[in-house]
Amino acid sequence: MNAPVVIALHYQNDVLHPEGKIRVGLGADDRARAALLEAAGRLLAGARAKGWPIVHVRVAFRADYGDLIQNAPILRTVASLGAVREGSWGAEFFSALAPLDSRNELVITHHRINAFFGSALETVVRQFNPSHLLIAGVATHSVVESTVRHAVDCGFEVTVAADACASADSGMHAASLASMAVIARISPVTQALEEWS
Template structure:
């Protein structure tokens, strides 16, 4: 595998949080246009990243059906168990079909974790070393939980971090924007135009 400077980290693009029939759905109504906007933005991000040969790490969260591997010290985790969501092998824990990984590509990886921060207790750091990533383009749902938690860890670990804002979502626009504002201290926040320019400046 050839070294890469930039890697895309795609967080929780799973049925449970993005499909209208999901149990979590990041607080969006089943017919919310925000959902399709996020799906389209993330799909376009994947297309551009693949065209540029960037590695993509697809991060999923999933637990045993008995939740024996779920620490219930946080309200959000207790809520996952209470809603019987994100169990391993279930439809809800699978990637949304529009944002499924290309499992035949040597440039795409799948990482599973069980906490807020995608680095914690997962092989994400090891995968990023394999592809020699120094800069991370991070996106996912929800903006104020897994995205912000992962961005904070990545910044502390020394990565240059960018956030693809159009491919992120939270329970409300206010929460989403507050998280982006908070992360702007540690990462470059890219709107749609800036994200397109970012890819335009990469070799394809």
């Protein structure tokens, strides 16, 4: 069986940094922030140690938001906050979770909630011919869940690395994980890495 592909969603400054514009509701000293960063770091380090491909997915828009279709509250909020503008510090990857310069690590930019929609993500993932995807990121109830559902519809088996995901509302995070459990395996990072060794 081919190695799984790790898809790391939105580990960006505006989403994770205490000075970011979105921050998924995690305060600068919130224990949930530290736990998320630690788990995401273990996920990336574990995948690198095993030689698994990692696709780092970022969301970013033109400075004038001309490429942002604001047809949903979450998308209108991005524009009103001035978040994830292309070329800005906020759109850059959070330094501790940034991609390495490696042929096994690729970067995809997308513009919708589902990371597959209108992006090269499926083409990039399929070049590794995986049967399984290991997905994590922020926020659980938006980009993670939308991307997981699309991946399953594409025929991939999916594991969600639950502790490397977060939402502004912990109840929303838990509800999203419970909803995805019908179509994907929900595992902590440590277990997910062991299962696919």
